[in-house]
Amino acid sequence: MAFDYDLFVIGGGSGGVRAARIAAGEHGAKVALAEQDRMGGTCVIRGCVPKKLMVFASSFRDGLAEARAYGWDASAGGFDWPAFRSRLDAELDRLEAVYRSGLAAAGVTVFDARATVEDAHCVRLATGRSVTARHILIATGGRPFVPxxxxxxxxxxxxxxxxxxxxxxxxxxxxxxxxxxxxxxxxxxxxxxxxxxxxxxxxxxxxxxxxxxxxxxxxxxxxxxxxxxxxxxxxxxxxxxxxxxxxxxxxxxxxxxxxxxGRVPNTEGLGLEAAGVKLGQRGEVVVDEWSQTAVPSIYAVGDVTDRINLTPVAIREGHAFADTVFGARPVKVDHGLVPTAVFTRPEFGTVGLTEEDARAAGPVEVYATTFRPMRSAFAGRPDRALMKLVVAADTRRVLGCHIVAPEAGEMIQLAAVAIGMGATKEDFDRTVAVHPVMAEELVTLRKPVRSA
Known part of the structure; x- marks a missing residue:
């Protein structure tokens, strides 16, 4: 049977766009993608990116107070939300254009319309047009849940x-x-x-x-x-x-x-169950380790699968799918050690096991400290940072790292590399500290605060 496309992607978020670009641009597949809303999905349009810009905007009030403590004659009026929102909207427009240009450069055909699944190889657009594809990828993400x-x-x-x-x-x-x-x-x-x-x-x-x-x-x-x-x-x-x-x-x-x-997967009204795709209790698309559904020609990546609902994970899953199906390079995504950051104030960065989960798996040692960071201490602020390592008592491997401190997200990214390579507590101890920085505490924790 001749198909219109080798791959049809439903959803223009991070995972779907990455899969489409890699399949078309690197592996030569004929690819189409349908998105009913703005290109970029949750992360770019209504999630990570605008949220992080708001995090930056919200930090300046405390920053000005610190500046005065450091000798600057600094003052500010009220926060101008309309001015900020105007800049924010312009930035999101720019990023959406980048996503679209990337798809165009890779040769992906884009349909600005809702798409539903008719059968294992057929997709119907809201315009009424039906399109066939050898493979279909569901990457429709999730949405907020409200009672x-x-x-x-x-x-x-x-x-x-x-x-x-x-x-x-x-x-x-x-x-x-x-x-x-x-x-x-x-x-x-x-x-x-x-x-x-x-x-x-x-x-x-x-x-x-x-x-x-x-x-x-x-x-x-x-x-x-x-x-x-x-x-x-x-x-x-x-x-x-x-x-x-x-x-x-x-x-x-x-x-x-x-x-x-909470959030729920966007699978309602997509026609998946009628096509033979199995959905879970929360409406998530059930997939195997290759992101393949119960229908061999239909795959799913990202939040719609409700595995680990993070943008970098969706991107990794989309890339792995494209390499596996179109690049003859079978790749499985390891969901076992995923670093993440919570952009509270202060930030919270984490990777690996919590102390509670590590204890349930076997004997552990916990190394932790709280302290006033130099910058905020000088300014007379009461903020305290937390640095914590959870270590297996027998193998000495670092099982988890948890940081609550300014810029914790930046620090946890690098800690995740070491922990992913199987670093032991002694590997951390052998690392010379960078002084004076907050992260040096991670390599100067000498005695456990508790064992279990």
Missing amino acids: EAAARAGVLTSNDIFRLPALPRSVLIVGGGFIACEFACILNGMGVKVTQLYRGGQILRGFDNEARDHVAEHMRAAGIDLRTGCDVASVGTVEAGARVVATDGQEAVFGKVVYAT
């Missing part, structure tokens, strides 16, 4: 924050994951009065407990009203914004309410 009652009350999600015409005077953020915590810190830094409710016992579930506690302590110290073990009982619209009653009985009116209560 039905809250959705009816008109609450916002993280997607909406980037499009606000003006910043509210106050905001309630519901949730305790990294998205909720990041936006709580961002908006707090921009001068918004922030309350955060999380029904669990501590924010950042699944991360190292000691690091979670450290982040929460600093968020509260920064003025965020962080209340754990507490949820929304009811939310309704009033003239001043939203009236919220919490499960602890407290009632308040907020300018805006933002729900950051």
